[in-house]
Amino acid sequence: MSADPTDDGADAPLTLQGMSGGRRRKRGPDVTVLVISVLGVLGAGAGYMALKKGAHALPAGAVAKGVPSISQAERCLRNGNIPCAEASYIAYLKQYPEDARANAMLAIVLTGDGRHKEALPYYRKADALGIDTYDFYANQARSLEATGDVDGAIKANYRALDIVPSLVDVRGSLADLLVRKGRADEAINLLESFDRSLEDQGHTPYFTAKAARIRAGRGGAAAQQAAADAAVTAA
Structure with missing residues (x-):
């Protein structure tokens, strides 16, 4: 397997046999690859493109209209309705604030939506609840960098590489x-x-x-x- 050494901005990870991370995970819920979970919900259609495009704000009153349901949030993602998904995750977390996976999923969706400052509290909460996956840290680094915390972004990226x-x-x-x-x-x-x-x-x-x-x-x-x-x- 080889890669173009001049193409140092590749979007897709380079996965090589025998190079998986070896750091022990924190105790916590059995959360696998959160980004893959998000993209699995979004699919290859409009939902994925909406998350990639991002950078829009929730309409007024959207949080109040959110349905406190993970399945509803996932349906919204599949349909490309990112504000609906965000509102549903937020409504769900108002009832179940200690759900580590929901905090992490909302954080990653907010990052993909360009709402970096709003994502950070959910990253902190998910981290405290034991989320410890490479994609979680990689996306956290994006939001930390976007909000000016370069030192924090460096630490988060190192944590991602420590795992993978x-x-x-x-x-x-x-x-x-x-x-x-x-x-x-x-x-x-x-x-x-x-x-x-x-x-x-x-x-x-x-x-x-x-x-x-x-x-x-x-x-x-x-x-x-x-x-x-x-x-x-x-x-």
Whole structure:
């Protein structure tokens, strides 16, 4: 199995045999892959596209109209009605606030909808209730980054990789965040250690070009953001 080392922005995870995560999970509910659960509900049609497009607000009074039902929320997702799904999850959690899976599902749906600030309390709650899956942390990192918490996003991405090290999209995003924080050496090690593990298994290195750009001080948008951040701090 090989991958184009210049394609460091791949959307799909690179899954390699023998590279599954080994960290012990927290005690909690038996929650498997939450993103797969969400996409399984959405299907391949309008629901998926609505979640990907996102970035809209709940209409006035939507929360009050929500049906406190997980099955209703899933039906709304299948139909591409994201506000309905969000409202139903919220209504359900008003009655069952300790449901770890519902908190996690709502958080991920809100992230996909671009409502990052609103998603964060549900991530915190689900985390406290024992949710510990790679997709949960990867999506949490997206919302943390979007709301300006780069350090928190770095930690969440590391937690995702601790569970499934073979996620190249998460690893690449994490490297960009590290560069933004002035931690280029750490970013290079993150990428090159993964590439060495690929080579040890007879695969083509994936992050050769990206690591070289960071080493040369040409980290693209991430490096420009780091320079901008440094300028603001200096001012």
